[in-house]
Amino acid sequence: MAGHFLAQAGIKVLMLEAGPFFDPAKDSLQFKWPWESPRRGASTVRPFGDFDAAYGGWEIDGEPYTRKNNTEFDWFRSRMLGGKTNHWGRISLRMGPDDFRPKDGLTEDWPFTYDDIKPYYDKVDRLIGIYGTVEGIESEPDGIFMTPPKPRLPELFIKRSAAKVGVPVIPGRGSVITEPLAGNKDRQPCYYCGQCSRSCKTYGDFSASSCLVIPAIKTGNLEVITNAMVREILTDKNGQATGVSYINKDDLQEYQVSAKTVVLGASACESARILLNSKSASHPNGLANNSGVVGKYLHDSTGSSLSGFLPQLMDRKRFNEDGAGSIHIYSPWWLDNKKLDFPRGYHIEFGGGMRMPSYGFESGIHRLNGKVPGRDGKPKQAGGFGASLKDDYRRFYGTRVGMAGRGTAIARKENYCEIDPNVVDKFGIPVLRFHYTWSNEEVKQAKHMQETFQSIMHEMGAIVTSGPHGPENNYGLEAPGRIIHEVGTIRMGDDPKKSALNKWCQAHDCKNLFVVDAAPFVQQGDKNATWTILALSLRTAEYILEQRKKFNV
Amino acid sequence: MNRRESLKAIGLTAVSAGVLLEACKTDDKKTTAGAATTADESNAGREAFEVERNKKLKEERFFTDHEMLTITVLADIIIPKDEKSGSASDAKVPEFIEFIVKDIPSHQVPMRGGLRWLDTQCMNRYNNAFKDATAAQQLEMVNDIAWPEKVKPGMEQGVAFFNRMRDLTASGFFTSEMGVKDLGYAGNMPNKWEGVPEDVLKQYGLENV
Numbered sequence: 165m166a167g168h169f170l171a172q173a174g175i176k177v178l179m180l181e182a183g184p185f186f187d188p189a190k191d192s193l194q195f196k197w198p199w200e201s202p203r204r205g206a207s208t209v210r211p212f213g214d215f216d217a218a219y220g221g222w223e224i225d226g227e228p229y230t231r232k233n234n235t236e237f238d239w240f241r242s243r244m245l246g247g248k249t250n251h252w253g254r255i256s257l258r259m260g261p262d263d264f265r266p267k268d269g270l271t272e273d274w275p276f277t278y279d280d281i282k283p284y285y286d287k288v289d290r291l292i293g294i295y296g297t298v299e300g301i302e303s304e305p306d307g308i309f310m311t312p313p314k315p316r317l318p319e320l321f322i323k324r325s326a327a328k329v330g331v332p333v334i335p336g337r338g339s340v341i342t343e344p345l346a347g348n349k350d351r352q353p354c355y356y357c358g359q360c361s362r363s364c365k366t367y368g369d370f371s372a373s374s375c376l377v378i379p380a381i382k383t384g385n386l387e388v389i390t391n392a393m394v395r396e397i398l399t400d401k402n403g404q405a406t407g408v409s410y411i412n413k414d415d416l417q418e419y420q421v422s423a424k425t426v427v428l429g430a431s432a433c434e435s436a437r438i439l440l441n442s443k444s445a446s447h448p449n450g451l452a453n454n455s456g457v458v459g460k461y462l463h464d465s466t467g468s469s470l471s472g473f474l475p476q477l478m479d480r481k482r483f484n485e486d487g488a489g490s491i492h493i494y495s496p497w498w499l500d501n502k503k504l505d506f507p508r509g510y511h512i513e514f515g516g517g518m519r520m521p522s523y524g525f526e527s528g529i530h531r532l533n534g535k536v537p538g539r540d541g542k543p544k545q546a547g548g549f550g551a552s553l554k555d556d557y558r559r560f561y562g563t564r565v566g567m568a569g570r571g572t573a574i575a576r577k578e579n580y581c582e583i584d585p586n587v588v589d590k591f592g593i594p595v596l597r598f599h600y601t602w603s604n605e606e607v608k609q610a611k612h613m614q615e616t617f618q619s620i621m622h623e624m625g626a627i628v629t630s631g632p633h634g635p636e637n638n639y640g641l642e643a644p645g646r647i648i649h650e651v652g653t654i655r656m657g658d659d660p661k662k663s664a665l666n667k668w669c670q671a672h673d674c675k676n677l678f679v680v681d682a683a684p685f686v687q688q689g690d691k692n693a694t695w696t697i698l699a700l701s702l703r704t705a706e707y708i709l710e711q712r713k714k715f716n717v
Numbered sequence: 718m719n720r721r722e723s724l725k726a727i728g729l730t731a732v733s734a735g736v737l738l739e740a741c742k743t744d745d746k747k748t749t750a751g752a753a754t755t756a757d758e759s760n761a762g763r764e765a766f767e768v769e770r771n772k773k774l775k776e777e778r779f780f781t782d783h784e785m786l787t788i789t790v791l792a793d794i795i796i797p798k799d800e801k802s803g804s805a806s807d808a809k810v811p812e813f814i815e816f817i818v819k820d821i822p823s824h825q826v827p828m829r830g831g832l833r834w835l836d837t838q839c840m841n842r843y844n845n846a847f848k849d850a851t852a853a854q855q856l857e858m859v860n861d862i863a864w865p866e867k868v869k870p871g872m873e874q875g876v877a878f879f880n881r882m883r884d885l886t887a888s889g890f891f892t893s894e895m896g897v898k899d900l901g902y903a904g905n906m907p908n909k910w911e912g913v914p915e916d917v918l919k920q921y922g923l924e925n926v
Contacts, residue, residue, distance in 0.1 A: 184764075191762035195905060198892035202771055203820045204813065205892065209767055219764055314912030317921070324926045355907035481917055482901035487910050520905055523817075525891045527884045530865050546866045547876075549795045549859060549883065557887060561900050 165701035168376040171385035180392040183243030188363035205522030217250035217363040226590030237598035238645035246373025254490035260303040263689035271687040275667035284699035296337035304496040318516030325623035338490025339370035360489025396442040403446035432683040436653035452671035461575040465649040468640040469568035470617035472626040477563040506608035510571025518562035569613035600644040610641035654683035802899040813889035831878025
């Protein structure tokens with residue numbers, strides 16, 4: 165976003181990308197059929213399936229990371245132009261007033277309020293496009309919305325039953341354009357193939373590649389160097405940033421580029437890694453790290469889920485139910501914490517429908533087909549084979565429902581990434597070592613999620629197929645990192661002793677260094693990080709432009 | 718499925734299995750010849766290591782002829798031809814299983830071991846490997862391992878193997894062109910989503926939700 169804004173404003177920008185160039189128009193696997201993959205879409209090579217857009221994953225050959233004291237953290241890296249935005253769920257939620265200025269005193273204030281950031285959320289809405297509905301919920305601020313997609317059939321059952329058990333459900337909010345975007349001729353409105361995770365060839369969804377970087381290249385002001393793995397940021401004897409040192413992955417040679425201003429947007433953990441590896445006489449603790457907070461306060465959203473099927477949907481009529489590739493319905497956090505045994509909250513993402521079959525299709529049917537009577541109304545034995553089994557697959561198709569909670573994890577100093585003193589990657593760059601544990605707050609939240617999901621499933625008459633989730637597995641709470649909302653590793657604040665960046669995401673210790681990914685987050689709400697990253701990045705880019713006019717950076 | 722239909726399905730399979738392997742070889746040649754000219758287009762968006770990995774896996778061979786024939790018989794017992802679509806082997810499910818066990822090696826030991834378990838059972842019972850047993854014997858054997866909730870003592874390993882075989886067969890069949898058509902999946906094309914059709918809303922009483 166910062167590169168896009170500055171290039172549009174006439175500033176010469178050089179972008180270093182650790183992976184290859186990716187243009188969804190050419191490189192997306194949209195509209196491929198399952199049989200066009202020899203593994204039928206299985207996630208052997210790409211963690212979210214063979215057609216998913218992300219290059220990279222939890223493990224990358226030659227680029228390890230480690231964990232301290234047997235704690236857990238899984239680090240997803242997408243090495244490609246546009247990174248993780250090429251495959252994400254496009255769920256685009258604003259953080260609310262209390263997220264920036266929490267009233268419970270549990271976590272620290274952001275160095276600005278919702279009202280300060282609101283104009284930037286508005287600009288992002290207009291520039292990129294988002295669907296949703298105006299609801300007037302204070303903790304879930306409205307944006308400038310296009311028409312959202314209507315619910316799919318299983319989602320209507322969810323909506324009706326959730327309401328009955330006191331869980332409000334509203335239309336989803338997704339960065340997919342459902343109408344022409346004013347002033348933009350490069351992007352075609354959504355035609356509902358449901359494949360945003362593959363990235364849209366006609367740019368109907370938001371990917372940073374298609375919507376920001378590629379248009380910025382067209383201005384002639386932005387140049388991208390791909391396969392450039394950044395080793396460190398270079399500084400002069402006064403501690404000012406002078407440029408960047410990187411390894412060209414193609415020829416394995418070291419290169420240096422110089423710049424008046426350095427803007428870091430490598431993703432929260434990678435940006436922290438680069439700063440910690442940028443040690444010099446004037447920055448012995450790593451760059452921008454006089455406070456010692458770089459790498460600390462790492463937090464990822466909590467996640468727990470439940471799936472099942474709706475027997476009343478057996479033998480359902482066929483129609484094209486792909487819909488949009490982002491959520492159609494969701495539940496914003498709806499309860500009062502004063503009555504609960506955990507702080508903050510979570511939202512629920514729902515799904516279901518007649519989706520494109522892929523590897524794992526109706527896997528484990530022997531656990532399902534004995535739970536419902538056959539076509540003749542008589543009880544059936546579980547498992548089986550032959551014509552009757554073949555018919556069961558048809559009968560069960562499209563009956564599945566799923567729900568997943570995404571909640572606030574508290575930012576804690578004790579959860580961090582640091583440089584592993586003993587390990588380097590294949591480029592010789594010291595790697596990250598993670599230390600992360602969940603606390604009771606997160607576990608209790610996951611328990612509450614499961615109770616909520618169970619009550620909705622029960623009300624619908626659904627048969628639950630996942631779990632059971634109990635205290636033995638932290639109520640299905642995913643390991644830290646699995647939700648891929650990791651933030652907070654180069655946090656901002658007014659006090660240079662307690663933060664690395666000021667309120668403009670500018671390093672306290674290095675005035676011509678800025679960070680524009682999720683690392684500056686003080687405390688993430690239950691909302692997905694992307695819309696806030698974009699708003700913050702745009703705000704920082706405007707500030708950089710202003711400061712350049714004043715010759716400050 | 719009644720007994721007579723099952724027998725019919727197996728009978729068809731026994732004939733087609735040998736033909737299948739021959740057909741498979743011819744197909745390979747075609748694919749190799751075609752790949753040289755279309756490689757660029759079909760590999761767009763793929764990282765180089767992915768293309769290499771797929772090529773390598775396709776060149777390797779995991780299952781023996783004997784195992785492939787056994788898999789073919791089993792797959793067609795699980796998903797036979799019916800009035801709506803063809804059988805598992807018509808949809809090239811055995812070839813898919815050959816690929817997927819190389820792609821996901823955790824399938825290899827349970828599959829190889831499961832096939833051997835099955836043959837041992839059949840040798841003891843019928844003095845023949847599974848594939849060489851009569852159709853009626855094959856069906857009798859499968860009936861002993863196809864119903865997880867009424868499994869007889871000593872048959873548990875067979876049930877675990879058959880569950881895996883059933884899952885892999887379904888994955889292979891319903892992700893094939895034939896299987897997708899059979900299911901009636903109607904998407905993967907540009908369209909206008911305007912919500913659930915009126916008649917369907919009415920069917921479930923969801924008009925006002």
